[in-house]
Amino acid sequence: xxxxxxxxxxxxxxxxxxxxxxxxxxxxxxxxxxxxxxxxxxxxxxxxxxxxxxxxxxxxxxxxxxxxxxxxxxxxxxxxxxxxxxxxxxxxxxxxxxxxxxxxxxxxxxxxxxxxxxxxxxxxxxxxxxxxxxxxxxxxxxxxxxxxxxxxxxxxxxxxxxxxxxxxxxxxxxxxxxxxxxxxxxxxxxxxxxxxxxxxxxxxxxxxxxxxxxxxxxxxxxxxxxxxxxxxxxxxxxxxxxxxxxxxxxxxxxxxxxxxxxxxxxxxxxxxxxxxxxxxxxxxxxxxxxxxxxxxxxxxxxxxxxxxxxxxxxxxxxxxxxxxxxxxxxxxxxxxxxxxxxxxxxxxxxxxxxxxxxxxxxxxxxxxxxxxxxxxxxxxxxxxxxxx
Numbered sequence: 001x002x003x004x005x006x007x008x009x010x011x012x013x014x015x016x017x018x019x020x021x022x023x024x025x026x027x028x029x030x031x032x033x034x035x036x037x038x039x040x041x042x043x044x045x046x047x048x049x050x051x052x053x054x055x056x057x058x059x060x061x062x063x064x065x066x067x068x069x070x071x072x073x074x075x076x077x078x079x080x081x082x083x084x085x086x087x088x089x090x091x092x093x094x095x096x097x098x099x100x101x102x103x104x105x106x107x108x109x110x111x112x113x114x115x116x117x118x119x120x121x122x123x124x125x126x127x128x129x130x131x132x133x134x135x136x137x138x139x140x141x142x143x144x145x146x147x148x149x150x151x152x153x154x155x156x157x158x159x160x161x162x163x164x165x166x167x168x169x170x171x172x173x174x175x176x177x178x179x180x181x182x183x184x185x186x187x188x189x190x191x192x193x194x195x196x197x198x199x200x201x202x203x204x205x206x207x208x209x210x211x212x213x214x215x216x217x218x219x220x221x222x223x224x225x226x227x228x229x230x231x232x233x234x235x236x237x238x239x240x241x242x243x244x245x246x247x248x249x250x251x252x253x254x255x256x257x258x259x260x261x262x263x264x265x266x267x268x269x270x271x272x273x274x275x276x277x278x279x280x281x282x283x284x285x286x287x288x289x290x291x292x293x294x295x296x297x298x299x300x301x302x303x304x305x306x307x308x309x310x311x312x313x314x315x316x317x318x319x320x321x322x323x324x325x326x327x328x329x330x331x332x333x334x335x336x337x338x339x340x341x342x343x344x345x346x347x348x349x350x351x352x353x354x355x356x357x358x359x360x361x362x363x364x365x366x367x368x369x370x371x372x373x374x375x376x377x378x379x380x381x382x383x384x385x386x387x388x
Contacts, residue, residue, distance in 0.1 A: 014271040017241045018254040019261050028242040030370040035362040035388030040376070041208040041355040046383055047305045050210075054283055054382055055080060055300065057172065059179045061163040061285050062086055062096055064296065064315055066197035067112075068164070072129060075112040077311075079168065080300055085109045085152070086164055087129040090116065094159045096166040097152040101125050102133065108152070127152050160184070162192025179282075183245035186279075195294065196319025198329050201337055202311045205345045207352035209284065209308035210379060212299045215344045216278055216286045217371030219253050225347050229339045235276060242370050247282035247378050251371050280375065288336075293317050293329070295336055306352040312340055362388060 021027055040046065060079065063086050067075055074087040076099055083099035085108070099107050106122035109115075117134060119126045126135040131152040136142055156174035157166040161184065167174045177184065205212065215221070219240050226232035234255050241252040252275040260267040261274060271277060272291055279287040288295040293316045302309045314333045320326045355363075365372050380387050 011271065012269040014241055014252055014277075015258070015261060015269050015274050018239075018252055018271075018275050019258050021239050021241065022236055022254050022258050023262065025239075027239045027368055028370055029367040030373045031367070033367060034365040034373045034376060036365060036376055036380075037362050037385070037388075038355050038358055038360070040380065040383075040385050041211055042305045044305055046385070047301055049383055050379075051080060051301060054379075056168040058283060059158070059165040059167055059174055059176050060283075061281065061296075061298070062157075062166050063164050064195070064197055064313070065094070065159055065162050065164060065193050066195055066315060066319075067313075068094065069197070070114065072114045072116050073112075074109060074115060074118075074129060076107075076109050081303075082168060083107055084155070084166070085118070089128075089130045093130075094157065094164045095129070095131060096155045096157040096164060097131055098155065098170070100153070101127075102150040102152070103136075161187040162190070162195065180248070181246045183248040183281075186245060186250065187281075190289065190294070192294065192315070194319075195315035195317055198293070198314045198316055198320070198326075199333055200311060200313035201341075202309065203341065203345070204302055204307060204309050205348055205352075206307055207345075207348040208306050208355065209299045209301045210375065211306075211351050211355070212308050212310065212345075212348055213280065213284070213286065213375060214369075214372045215348060216288065216297065217249075217251060217280060217375055218369045219251075220366070220368055221347075222253075225343050226339060229343060230335065231339055231343075238368055240371070241275070244374060249280050249371055249374050251278045251280075252276070253278065280371065282378065291317070292332060295340075297340065306356050310340075310345065312337055 063075055068086055068088045071088060071090045071092060076085050085097045085099035087095045099109055101108050101120040103125050104122055106120050108118040108120045108127055116129050117126050124137050128134050131154050133147045133150045153170050155166045155170055156172055158174055158176045160176055165176055220238050222232050222235055223237045236254045239254055243250045254275045258274040272289055277289040284298050284300055286297040293314055296313045298311050299308050316329050320329055
């Protein structure tokens with residue numbers, strides 16, 4: 001297997017590898033094709049195990065730090081059906097809470113904004129953004145209660161590399177260093193904490209969440225699915241530089257102009273100027289880096305083996321400081337979101353139907369789909385699924 005190295009602005013080795021593939025019309029390849037049984041995607045028992053033993057047991061990137069940048073900022077988002085309240089308290093410390101009142105279970109917070117307290121809409125129990133129960137109307141009815149015992153349930157979390165990570169099991173622990181390993185240095189090199197959060201969209205799709213992830217792990221489909229958009233026009237098809245970082249990976253998709261590096265001494269050698277650099281952060285996150293920003297795409301199962309939720313957001317490498325920059329970033333996001341929603345996820349439900357109704361024994365993943373193979377092998381090992 002290839003060994004990953006951190007990307008730095010002056011590191012030309014990735015660019016040189018991409019250039020060699022572009023000139024030779026080659027790509028990084030797996031050792032052989034991979035046979036994947038259809039039940040890997042469609043078995044409800046496997047989906048249950050994925051949620052209980054993987055997705056609720058490992059650190060997930062819940063939101064970018066920039067989405068709650070200021071003291072008392074907060075945002076609510078749903079993850080695997082759980083309402084999560086992410087806050088930044090007045091000291092700058094981030095928290096991830098289950099967004100359920102400890103009285104009768106109603107939801108104290110909604111949307112996003114800036115607030116130091118949250119009031120449950122049912123009986124007005126009030127919580128600080130550090131989780132403590134602050135006030136209880138009609139206190140005489142709860143005169144034996146110690147309010148210190150009834151704060152919001154906090155999930156184990158860490159803030160690192162521009163994201164707030166959490167484990168969705170309250171009595172679990174979190175060890176982000178163990179989860180990321182050497183990949184942590186790769187993420188740190190991008191300095192995502194300095195980026196500016198722009199916007200997001202969420203939608204559901206009739207395809208396995210694992211199948212959805214695979215769409216971002218190969219460039220084989222680019223000319224067929226993205227032929228009318230900038231991805232298909234500006235990126236070399238079926239060409240990639242691939243590196244693994246344990247359970248995570250990096251794929252660099254060379255742009256058509258990478259050959260300028262071979263002929264123009266003034267051309268930038270910086271990897272991100274010459275290739276789209278896409279990460280899989282195990283288990284569910286895609287980070288697609290460009291010269292101007294990063295797409296953040298997380299995919300999760302949605303109650304059915306062939307249904308998933310997709311959260312697509314974008315951060316600018318330079319935070320927007322005026323209306324003109326905001327408008328320019330709007331244009332960038334609309335373009336990349338259209339490619340994801342109207343191209344990738346216009347095709348992927350067909351794959352969902354194929355694995356649901358197919359009567360063939362297996363699917364065949366090519367040597368040129370090395371990133372897809374990596375995803376499947378990692379999950380299959382965790383799930384005990386035999387591959388051919």
